[in-house]
Amino acid sequence: MSRFVEYFGVEPDGSWRAPGRVNLIGEHTDYNDGLVLPIALPNQITITASARTDGLISVASAGQDGVISFSLDSLAPGSVKDWAAYPAGAAWVLLQDKYEIGGANLLVESDLPSGAGLSSSAALLCATAVALLGLHDIEVDPAEVARLAQRAENQYVGAPVGLMDQMASMCCTAGHALYFDIRAMTTDQIPFEPAADGLALLVVDVKAPHRLVDGEYAARRNSCEQAAAQLGVPALRSIAFEELDDALARLSDDVDRRRVRHVVTEIRRVEDAVALLRAGNLRAVGPLFTASHASLRDDFEITVPELDVAVDTALAAGALGARMTGGGFGGCIIALVEASATDTILTAIDKSFADHGFTTPSALDATPSAGASRIS
Template identity: 50%
Template sequence: MGSATAARALLTEVAGIEPVGTWSAPGRVNLIGEHTDYNDGFVLPFAIQQRTHVALGTRADGRIRVVSTFDGDAVEVDLAALDELFPANRGEVPEWAAYPLGVAWALLRRTGRSAVSVTGVDLAIASDVPIGAGLSSSAAIEGAVATTLNDAWGLGLDRVALAQVGRTAENEAVGAPTGIMDQMASMLGRADAAIFLDCRSLAASVVDLGFADAGLQLVVIDTGVKHSHATGGYGERRAACERGAEIMGVRALRDVSVDDLARAAELMDDVTFRRVRHIVTENQRVLDTVAVLRDHGPRAIGALLLASHASMRDDFEISVPELDTAVEAAMSAGAIGARMTGGGFGGAAIALVEHDRVQTVMDAAASAFAASGFAAPTMFTVVPSVGAGRDA
């Protein structure tokens, strides 16, 4: 059963009604540009074919009920009570439910609409975006719910505004200090293209990837190592970036260039400097990757992907042995380039691979994991795909 069918069936099971419609939003892979988004920098993500679907039913009692295939218990509250739950969710609702309920709260806050001015809803959620793999299952939920409620409530927000709503929900309702890259990729995705995003201005442009024409595929190697952005390491990295920007006297590390790194090294302790160096060089790698894609095509970006991984491993220190093993195995089996993707501390690596070498790369990764005593990775290919929208 596909996730769209599963969402519809779940709504009927829980609410006893046929859905008004179904909407969906994709997960994303970040081709390059990691942890640059909350530093006002540049990123180059693309939406993938794996999606989260939402089936909508309306109700007359001013309440919102959410249910998902990954948690059997529905959560139901008065729309008017959302302001009591958020922004400080003190455990009144489980974390998975804070995503859709947080989106509803953020939409009402963004538009200034009162709870009594919109209809009550039942939302049933099903997804085939792997959770915890660094493919932004959270932004897929946020994008799907935001798109659904934007239509159902006639709010008229554009895609950028809906991405901002998703970020507000994740930052303030869930408590994860993420940037806006994931939500923008999920909202703005195009087939066989990436979104070149300036996270300060939110200016976005489409960059053709040309994977299909070049006979290339992107393999995801999901290590199975779980991470949580709302805890520990992610927040520490963000704090180090803010500290580095303050030391350099700039608004954000976006305003520090590669040429400034020598001065930064003199002003900072070693750890803060290495965190800053990753962000500054990663921003430059994004710009270089866009230029290389436009001028030379996707076969020429391998060295940039590898340099990105090395920077995350050594300077930002967010890789784990499983991710390093995945990258090394992919390269040894003939990948053009590979790197970890996502927030780090687990999740997935990606490898850009000739179409006829996909199985070779997957076999090499499986063998390397077995030899290292790691649990077997989950592997699949992803295709740059369209963003959020109504499906039926």
């Protein structure tokens, strides 16, 4: 008997998936109308679903006990708590936009680490949305599903996230990075296949507990908005790289200056990385990763010792470049390495973590993969 039948007593109608993501470069420019360059991971959240006619949604997770049920008629922000708030939020936002979905049984399964900064929440929202739409053969543009998922996380779950994670989960394609211009709301698929060049992209979860995340994220966002207001621009994206020195000289607060310097230089690094990838020069992107990490560490101040040690160790062991990825204060690093050096670099990181008394890290496959889809 299948796990779905064990939970719900009926056969499923189909399964849908949405992947996690890492951002190659462009960290923390999203709320400044910036540029980002994520890839979708092969790690994913899968929703197996069946339709029901009583207006209820029942959700179960392989990692949680029991089944949680709620009525579509009574959905409102705050009405469903904890992890089930994400599938509830996806249903709520679809109803808000008048999509004619109905009740459903949803089994959530995942090989995507929670809390690693790999966008498991966005993947869960996107997977739920495509499953609920798919049960009724409703076709929606992937970018629109991404926007709906962002609204669900903002308005139902209450997390002030940007749009990058959802766009990556919905719109990435295999063998490419997604060049997403947030101000223009445009995307371009940039070839990114490290294996074709004898390279690998390592994702290392440093297993560091997230520290002071909510207040620190808010402080950085406020600093960016404060600096933009002082400079008379709608967002820091409006400051050209060539104008950076002049802009910094006009700011009175040193913290604001460093935050501005990170955002403006990070946007330039995205532009440079895209140009190099289009030219087929992937190895030259490595130093941009490393420069990005230094900026995130020194100017944006969102790294922690585990992230810094992982990056420094990877570089010392021969990585072409390395940086933290995600929100910071824990999570993961990515490292661009020669494929033949993968085991050497991972062994070096393990040893360095043991020497520092850190929790043993884990590594993930970072093959650039496709966005959300139906799989059965």
